Amino acid sequence: MNAKDLTLAYKVRHALDQSADNLPESTAKRLSSARKIALSRKKQESEQLAFAPHMASVGPSHSRHTFHFDNLTIWAGRMGVLIPLVFMVFGLLGLYRYEQREQLIETANIDAEVLTDDLPLSAYLDHGFNAFLANGTDDEN
The missing domain is CATH 1.20.5 (Single alpha-helices involved in coiled-coils or other helix-helix interfaces)
Known part of the structure; x- marks a missing residue:
């Protein structure tokens, strides 16, 4: 990522953090459950990548220099x-x-x-x- 992309990502994150405080309680609960589901799926995918030798360099824990x-x-x-x-x-x-x-x-x-x-x-x-x-x-x- 270049500096311009990082600046945009920080601005978007800041805007989302500010508006998260103004969300209704039901929306916050749905977002929280959706986040938990997404994280559980993400963990399953990363575990599968760890056992796939042809995909070893794709996983987030692997450095490109290994x-x-x-x-x-x-x-x-x-x-x-x-x-x-x-x-x-x-x-x-x-x-x-x-x-x-x-x-x-x-x-x-x-x-x-x-x-x-x-x-x-x-x-x-x-x-x-x-x-x-x-x-x-x-x-x-």
Whole structure:
């Protein structure tokens, strides 16, 4: 409530207090019984709120700074989605780096074999040589 609302509430309460003294006795008794009924209903509602865990933060006796079990379950539910997602992202990044490294090592091995071989580089560019290699491997089996 802001200051303007509080001022209005105090003025209304003051006006009601002043006019309460001028009420007839029968009206005062009816108002008193209505107040007792309202208070008894209010107490029943607040007792029901105390036993309802999902409504624990709604009750008047609870501060908004208190920690409730519901807050923990909401937090755990959110983390239950976020943590596996983070692990999945790091896992995929790790797999990507691993595959890149393996491809780099394989390419380096092929380059090393080509450079240390006795054949000239032009032999690898010849299409007939590729056919010879293909036929040569079939004959060995």
